[in-house]
Amino acid sequence: ANWLVSKESMVAFPHAQRSIARVEVRVKDHLQPMTILNLIDSAEEELGTPVQSAVKRADEQEFARLNAANLMFCEDAARKLRGLFESDPRISDYFIHVEHLESLHPHDAVSRVVKGVPGGFSV
Structure with a gap:
Protein backbone atom coordinates (compact mmCIF):
# COMPACT_ATOMS: atom_id res chain seq x y z
CA ALA A 1 0.00 0.00 0.00
CA ASN A 2 2.68 2.50 -1.04
CA TRP A 3 -0.01 4.85 -2.33
CA LEU A 4 -1.09 5.50 1.27
CA VAL A 5 2.20 7.23 2.11
CA SER A 6 2.72 8.99 -1.20
CA LYS A 7 2.71 12.82 -1.05
CA GLU A 8 0.39 12.86 -4.05
CA SER A 9 -2.22 10.93 -2.10
CA MET A 10 -2.15 13.20 0.96
CA VAL A 11 -4.19 16.06 -0.53
CA ALA A 12 -7.82 16.15 0.62
CA PHE A 13 -10.53 16.66 -1.96
CA PRO A 14 -14.24 17.14 -1.36
CA HIS A 15 -16.27 14.48 -3.11
CA ALA A 16 -19.91 14.00 -3.98
CA GLN A 17 -21.97 12.65 -1.11
CA ARG A 18 -25.25 13.24 0.63
CA SER A 19 -25.24 16.13 3.06
CA ILE A 20 -27.62 17.53 5.63
CA ALA A 21 -27.70 21.07 6.96
CA ARG A 22 -29.79 21.85 10.01
CA VAL A 23 -30.12 25.49 10.94
CA GLU A 24 -31.93 27.32 13.71
CA VAL A 25 -32.24 31.09 13.70
CA ARG A 26 -33.61 33.73 16.03
CA VAL A 27 -35.16 36.61 14.16
CA LYS A 28 -35.34 40.20 15.40
CA ASP A 29 -39.02 41.06 15.93
CA HIS A 30 -38.90 44.65 14.77
CA LEU A 31 -37.47 44.02 11.31
CA GLN A 32 -39.01 42.66 8.12
CA PRO A 33 -40.43 39.17 8.72
CA MET A 34 -38.61 36.11 7.43
CA THR A 35 -40.41 32.97 6.29
CA ILE A 36 -38.96 29.49 6.31
CA LEU A 37 -39.09 29.56 2.50
CA ASN A 38 -36.99 32.76 2.47
CA LEU A 39 -34.44 31.03 4.68
CA ILE A 40 -34.31 27.89 2.52
CA ASP A 41 -34.06 29.88 -0.72
CA SER A 42 -31.23 32.01 0.67
CA ALA A 43 -29.32 28.95 1.92
CA GLU A 44 -29.73 27.13 -1.40
CA GLU A 45 -28.47 30.18 -3.29
CA GLU A 46 -25.48 30.58 -0.96
CA LEU A 47 -24.48 26.92 -1.19
CA GLY A 48 -25.10 26.69 -4.94
CA THR A 49 -27.14 23.50 -4.76
CA PRO A 50 -30.89 23.14 -4.23
CA VAL A 51 -32.43 20.90 -1.62
CA GLN A 52 -33.49 17.68 -3.27
CA SER A 53 -35.76 14.99 -1.97
CA ALA A 54 -36.83 12.94 -4.95
CA VAL A 55 -35.23 13.70 -8.31
CA LYS A 56 -36.83 12.84 -11.62
CA ARG A 57 -34.55 11.06 -14.06
CA ALA A 58 -34.75 14.04 -16.43
CA ASP A 59 -33.45 16.37 -13.69
CA GLU A 60 -30.73 14.08 -12.34
CA GLN A 61 -27.99 15.29 -14.71
CA GLU A 62 -28.57 18.94 -13.79
CA PHE A 63 -28.41 18.14 -10.05
CA ALA A 64 -25.18 16.23 -10.66
CA ARG A 65 -23.74 19.16 -12.65
CA LEU A 66 -24.63 21.68 -9.91
CA ASN A 67 -23.20 19.45 -7.20
CA ALA A 68 -19.96 18.91 -9.13
CA GLY A 83 -21.59 34.47 6.28
CA LEU A 84 -25.16 34.50 4.99
CA PHE A 85 -26.64 34.77 8.49
CA GLU A 86 -24.08 37.34 9.67
CA SER A 87 -24.99 39.59 6.73
CA ASP A 88 -28.76 39.40 7.35
CA PRO A 89 -29.82 42.13 9.82
CA ARG A 90 -33.03 40.20 10.62
CA ILE A 91 -31.08 37.35 12.27
CA SER A 92 -29.97 37.91 15.87
CA ASP A 93 -28.62 34.41 16.56
CA TYR A 94 -28.05 31.15 14.71
CA PHE A 95 -27.05 27.51 15.10
CA ILE A 96 -25.66 25.67 12.05
CA HIS A 97 -25.05 21.91 11.88
CA VAL A 98 -23.71 20.53 8.58
CA GLU A 99 -23.15 16.82 8.17
CA HIS A 100 -21.65 15.00 5.19
CA LEU A 101 -22.78 11.38 5.11
CA GLU A 102 -19.46 9.84 4.17
CA SER A 103 -19.20 7.28 1.41
CA LEU A 104 -15.42 6.77 1.70
CA HIS A 105 -14.93 6.72 5.48
CA PRO A 106 -16.43 4.74 8.37
CA HIS A 107 -17.56 8.01 10.00
CA ASP A 108 -19.44 11.12 8.93
CA ALA A 109 -17.93 14.61 8.78
CA VAL A 110 -19.67 17.22 10.95
CA SER A 111 -19.28 20.97 11.39
CA ARG A 112 -21.18 23.15 13.87
CA VAL A 113 -21.21 26.92 14.18
CA VAL A 114 -23.04 29.35 16.47
CA LYS A 115 -23.03 33.13 16.53
CA GLY A 116 -21.78 33.15 20.12
CA VAL A 117 -24.13 35.67 21.71
CA PRO A 118 -24.50 35.50 25.51
CA GLY A 119 -27.44 33.25 26.38
CA GLY A 120 -27.76 32.19 22.74
CA PHE A 121 -27.37 28.92 20.92
CA SER A 122 -24.42 26.72 21.88
CA VAL A 123 -22.71 23.71 20.36
Whole structure:
Protein backbone atom coordinates (compact mmCIF):
# COMPACT_ATOMS: atom_id res chain seq x y z
CA ALA A 1 0.00 0.00 0.00
CA ASN A 2 2.68 2.50 -1.04
CA TRP A 3 -0.01 4.85 -2.33
CA LEU A 4 -1.09 5.50 1.27
CA VAL A 5 2.20 7.23 2.11
CA SER A 6 2.72 8.99 -1.20
CA LYS A 7 2.71 12.82 -1.05
CA GLU A 8 0.39 12.86 -4.05
CA SER A 9 -2.22 10.93 -2.10
CA MET A 10 -2.15 13.20 0.96
CA VAL A 11 -4.19 16.06 -0.53
CA ALA A 12 -7.82 16.15 0.62
CA PHE A 13 -10.53 16.66 -1.96
CA PRO A 14 -14.24 17.14 -1.36
CA HIS A 15 -16.27 14.48 -3.11
CA ALA A 16 -19.91 14.00 -3.98
CA GLN A 17 -21.97 12.65 -1.11
CA ARG A 18 -25.25 13.24 0.63
CA SER A 19 -25.24 16.13 3.06
CA ILE A 20 -27.62 17.53 5.63
CA ALA A 21 -27.70 21.07 6.96
CA ARG A 22 -29.79 21.85 10.01
CA VAL A 23 -30.12 25.49 10.94
CA GLU A 24 -31.93 27.32 13.71
CA VAL A 25 -32.24 31.09 13.70
CA ARG A 26 -33.61 33.73 16.03
CA VAL A 27 -35.16 36.61 14.16
CA LYS A 28 -35.34 40.20 15.40
CA ASP A 29 -39.02 41.06 15.93
CA HIS A 30 -38.90 44.65 14.77
CA LEU A 31 -37.47 44.02 11.31
CA GLN A 32 -39.01 42.66 8.12
CA PRO A 33 -40.43 39.17 8.72
CA MET A 34 -38.61 36.11 7.43
CA THR A 35 -40.41 32.97 6.29
CA ILE A 36 -38.96 29.49 6.31
CA LEU A 37 -39.09 29.56 2.50
CA ASN A 38 -36.99 32.76 2.47
CA LEU A 39 -34.44 31.03 4.68
CA ILE A 40 -34.31 27.89 2.52
CA ASP A 41 -34.06 29.88 -0.72
CA SER A 42 -31.23 32.01 0.67
CA ALA A 43 -29.32 28.95 1.92
CA GLU A 44 -29.73 27.13 -1.40
CA GLU A 45 -28.47 30.18 -3.29
CA GLU A 46 -25.48 30.58 -0.96
CA LEU A 47 -24.48 26.92 -1.19
CA GLY A 48 -25.10 26.69 -4.94
CA THR A 49 -27.14 23.50 -4.76
CA PRO A 50 -30.89 23.14 -4.23
CA VAL A 51 -32.43 20.90 -1.62
CA GLN A 52 -33.49 17.68 -3.27
CA SER A 53 -35.76 14.99 -1.97
CA ALA A 54 -36.83 12.94 -4.95
CA VAL A 55 -35.23 13.70 -8.31
CA LYS A 56 -36.83 12.84 -11.62
CA ARG A 57 -34.55 11.06 -14.06
CA ALA A 58 -34.75 14.04 -16.43
CA ASP A 59 -33.45 16.37 -13.69
CA GLU A 60 -30.73 14.08 -12.34
CA GLN A 61 -27.99 15.29 -14.71
CA GLU A 62 -28.57 18.94 -13.79
CA PHE A 63 -28.41 18.14 -10.05
CA ALA A 64 -25.18 16.23 -10.66
CA ARG A 65 -23.74 19.16 -12.65
CA LEU A 66 -24.63 21.68 -9.91
CA ASN A 67 -23.20 19.45 -7.20
CA ALA A 68 -19.96 18.91 -9.13
CA ALA A 69 -19.62 22.66 -9.69
CA ASN A 70 -20.03 23.36 -5.96
CA LEU A 71 -17.98 20.72 -4.17
CA MET A 72 -17.13 21.72 -0.61
CA PHE A 73 -16.20 20.26 2.74
CA CYS A 74 -18.80 20.46 5.52
CA GLU A 75 -16.69 23.22 7.12
CA ASP A 76 -16.94 25.25 3.89
CA ALA A 77 -20.72 24.87 3.84
CA ALA A 78 -20.96 25.93 7.50
CA ARG A 79 -18.77 29.00 6.80
CA LYS A 80 -20.93 29.99 3.83
CA LEU A 81 -24.11 29.73 5.89
CA ARG A 82 -22.47 31.68 8.74
CA GLY A 83 -21.59 34.47 6.28
CA LEU A 84 -25.16 34.50 4.99
CA PHE A 85 -26.64 34.77 8.49
CA GLU A 86 -24.08 37.34 9.67
CA SER A 87 -24.99 39.59 6.73
CA ASP A 88 -28.76 39.40 7.35
CA PRO A 89 -29.82 42.13 9.82
CA ARG A 90 -33.03 40.20 10.62
CA ILE A 91 -31.08 37.35 12.27
CA SER A 92 -29.97 37.91 15.87
CA ASP A 93 -28.62 34.41 16.56
CA TYR A 94 -28.05 31.15 14.71
CA PHE A 95 -27.05 27.51 15.10
CA ILE A 96 -25.66 25.67 12.05
CA HIS A 97 -25.05 21.91 11.88
CA VAL A 98 -23.71 20.53 8.58
CA GLU A 99 -23.15 16.82 8.17
CA HIS A 100 -21.65 15.00 5.19
CA LEU A 101 -22.78 11.38 5.11
CA GLU A 102 -19.46 9.84 4.17
CA SER A 103 -19.20 7.28 1.41
CA LEU A 104 -15.42 6.77 1.70
CA HIS A 105 -14.93 6.72 5.48
CA PRO A 106 -16.43 4.74 8.37
CA HIS A 107 -17.56 8.01 10.00
CA ASP A 108 -19.44 11.12 8.93
CA ALA A 109 -17.93 14.61 8.78
CA VAL A 110 -19.67 17.22 10.95
CA SER A 111 -19.28 20.97 11.39
CA ARG A 112 -21.18 23.15 13.87
CA VAL A 113 -21.21 26.92 14.18
CA VAL A 114 -23.04 29.35 16.47
CA LYS A 115 -23.03 33.13 16.53
CA GLY A 116 -21.78 33.15 20.12
CA VAL A 117 -24.13 35.67 21.71
CA PRO A 118 -24.50 35.50 25.51
CA GLY A 119 -27.44 33.25 26.38
CA GLY A 120 -27.76 32.19 22.74
CA PHE A 121 -27.37 28.92 20.92
CA SER A 122 -24.42 26.72 21.88
CA VAL A 123 -22.71 23.71 20.36
